[in-house]
Amino acid sequence: MYYYEKKLQYPVRVSTCNPMLAKFLIEQYGGADGELAAALRYMNQRYTIPDKVIGVLNDIATEELSHLEMIATMVYKLTKDATPEQMKAAGLGDHYVNHDRALFYHNASGVPWTASYIQAKGDPIADLYEDIAAEEKARATYQWIIDLSDDPDLNDGLKFLREREIVHSLRFREAVEILKEEQGKKRFF
Amino acid sequence: MSSQYKYWKPFVGPFDPCKPIRVKSYATPPQLYITFQPVGLQQFETPHQALMHGTLWPQLYSPYPDPIKGGTSSA
């Protein structure tokens, strides 16, 4: 089961009311390589992966949920109290029509999240390779959002999240090595 | 430690309308070169430093954007 702890993993700040950045950021909320997709992908794969690496999937899935909460916090802060005019000017007019300032699981172009973003092949190597690819794609998405953002406080949080994808990618790569059962012989690179 | 960015020079056509980017780069962060993290890797000195870098180990840290932006060397 899950317990909720009333704190974010990392101190999230944003400098200005900026719905345009929220529109870009929502990609990591409800997009194909976003945090929701990541959490659900790993959480679901854990049931059928060999026991030796269940922990890797379980714990990274759990960390992804705290990243989802960080992204939500950023989007919430960037749009809180934004006027309908500001929303419209930021390209969020159609979002406003449907959702007001509510968050929604869709990508930067407004396409709703779908389970077809994630895979569960049941083959441990196929699944872990998918996970490694997902981490690299999430890392790249953070890069492109940082490129578009001029908010130093927001970028601080995004750089943290980008770095986490790197560490996750390494842990999934190690999980592959464990399943190959060769890491005892070749422990160091 | 391996370099975190690589550089390449794309072909520039005579009729390309946008101002050409002469040198392009892509990220090659540390996890690509580690495969299996060795035991006893040096850690950041304080938990606060680790939090600010997003990792406990300096060798896993990857800066973004590229600190030598548009780089002329591949370090």
Next chain:
Amino acid sequence: MPKQIPPEYYQCLEELQAIDFVLVELNLYLNTHPHDFEAIKQFNETAQRSMQLKVEFEKRFGPLMHFGRSYSNYPWNIDDSPWPWQV
């Protein structure tokens, strides 16, 4: 009347976030390095430090966890504002 957040709240919270981040990192690392004795020692010591910090934090700023992992005052304050996305 919305309550004020004391300035030391942010400092204490960040201290907690830092300690708990070390635990996340060590936990993920130990999942793939189950025989690293030193790292397990560090994990257990850091877990103890985190628990101490949480007791202090909750005394000053209210409960952190629901479902009985933290104690409530009277009246019930497990669901008091501010929530993490509001601070």
